[in-house]
Amino acid sequence: MTVDRGVHPGFSDDHVLRDLLQSGYRYALTLTRDEPQAEDVLHEACLSLSRSGGTWERRLLFRAIKHRYIDAYRRDQRRPDEVGVEPGVLAAVAGSGAQDGVLAKLVQADTVRDALHSLSDDEREAVYLAWVEGYTARETARQLDRPRGTILSLLHRARQKLRDRLEPGSLRKKAQR
Amino acid sequence: MNPSPPDSPMRGDVQEQVRAYYAGQTLRPEKLDAVLADLPSGTAALAPRRRTFSSAWAVAASVALVLVVGGLWTLRPSADASPTSLVAREIALNHTKALTPDHPAERFEQLASMRDKLGFAPVEPAGLAERGLRLAGARYCSVQGCMAAQVSVVDERGEAWTLYQVRPDERLATLDEVSIAVDGVDVELWREAGLVMGLARTR
Numbered sequence: 597m598t599v600d601r602g603v604h605p606g607f608s609d610d611h612v613l614r615d616l617l618q619s620g621y622r623y624a625l626t627l628t629r630d631e632p633q634a635e636d637v638l639h640e641a642c643l644s645l646s647r648s649g650g651t652w653e654r655r656l657l658f659r660a661i662k663h664r665y666i667d668a669y670r671r672d673q674r675r676p677d678e679v680g681v682e683p684g685v686l687a688a689v690a691g692s693g694a695q696d697g698v699l700a701k702l703v704q705a706d707t708v709r710d711a712l713h714s715l716s717d718d719e720r721e722a723v724y725l726a727w728v729e730g731y732t733a734r735e736t737a738r739q740l741d742r743p744r745g746t747i748l749s750l751l752h753r754a755r756q757k758l759r760d761r762l763e764p765g766s767l768r769k770k771a772q773r
Numbered sequence: 774m775n776p777s778p779p780d781s782p783m784r785g786d787v788q789e790q791v792r793a794y795y796a797g798q799t800l801r802p803e804k805l806d807a808v809l810a811d812l813p814s815g816t817a818a819l820a821p822r823r824r825t826f827s828s829a830w831a832v833a834a835s836v837a838l839v840l841v842v843g844g845l846w847t848l849r850p851s852a853d854a855s856p857t858s859l860v861a862r863e864i865a866l867n868h869t870k871a872l873t874p875d876h877p878a879e880r881f882e883q884l885a886s887m888r889d890k891l892g893f894a895p896v897e898p899a900g901l902a903e904r905g906l907r908l909a910g911a912r913y914c915s916v917q918g919c920m921a922a923q924v925s926v927v928d929e930r931g932e933a934w935t936l937y938q939v940r941p942d943e944r945l946a947t948l949d950e951v952s953i954a955v956d957g958v959d960v961e962l963w964r965e966a967g968l969v970m971g972l973a974r975t976r
Binding site for chain 2: 610613614617618621622625635638639642643646652705708709711712723724727728755758759762763
């Protein structure tokens with residue numbers, strides 16, 4: 597499905613905006629851990645950025661998303677619940693010997709999502725910005741208003757936690773050391 | 774737990790797995806269109822960010838360049854710049870860094886997964902056990918630009934030794950089998966199992 601280019605005549609390439617919105621969605625998903633909520637947060641952030649007349653820069657959109665997420669969090673006065681397939685269900689199915697390509701990918705996504713959800717919010721956010729968006733530690737620090745050393749610590753801890761969950765046998769090896 | 778099969782998606786760096794996960798997370802097309810439809814006409818995103826080279830970075834780069842040039846001048850080829858000497862020095866320097874192994878292991882078979890990047894699986898040298906050395910783990914490194922395994926071994930007194938294994942290119946193939954001391958580190962170089970091996974220990 598495509599949008600009529602006439603809606604946004606200012607675009608030389610509307611895929612730039614679409615790409616930005618997809619990145620914004622992933623960032624919102626990082627914060628909310630919930631797909632419908634991530635969509636809503638992104639939508640609200642876009643409207644907010646549009647109303648403010650801000651430029652459509654990645655860092656500004658991410659800021660707007662963060663603010664909308666905090667607003668939603670305060671409204672709910674509780675952490676967003678996790679939704680979706682119960683982690684481990686797919687893994688159990690796959691463990692029964694049905695390791696075809698599609699299922700293996702689903703299991704992998706399930707496993708990585710589960711591992712990401714095990715991180716603290718700060719760790720997950722730093723991981724997304726640094727590893728997925730390609731921000732440097734300094735840029736991540738600037739975006740999150742945190743010292744660069746803190747970002748490096750967050751990334752280090754996150755890598756350890758993810759390794760423990762994603763690399764088979766890593767916990768056992770650690771225990772043996 | 775059994776090691777993952779070579780084509781298993783469980784393999785690979787966690788960073789790659791996280792990237793792959795996010796690459797699969799996309800906003801539904803209908804929702805994307807709904808968001809776009811709510812934006813005023815003429816909304817345009819700036820082009821993807823590009824790294825800016827600020828004046829501060831320019832100064833830092835200049836300083837770094839001076840340091841590198843100065844360092845290279847200091848390290849200009851000396852009377853003994855043979856591949857053997859260069860490798861021995863590099864191994865001694867790496868050994869003194871005492872880097873923690875990324876792949877803890879007790880048996881060399883447990884390091885088989887390193888084959889993907891190395892092009893070979895680290896092997897146990899024939900004389901390792903005879904010298905009372907046991908495996909502690911390994912990490913990737915490079916020797917003269919060649920991908921290498923940096924294997925941590927420990928002797929009976931708990932002293933850390935470092936074993937290097939690298940598949941030789943044309944230059945490394947000319948290495949002499951020697952035992953030399955470099956800056957307080959004893960380095961042995963030899964060939965075994967088609968690999969160049971280097972064993973380093975602090976004196």
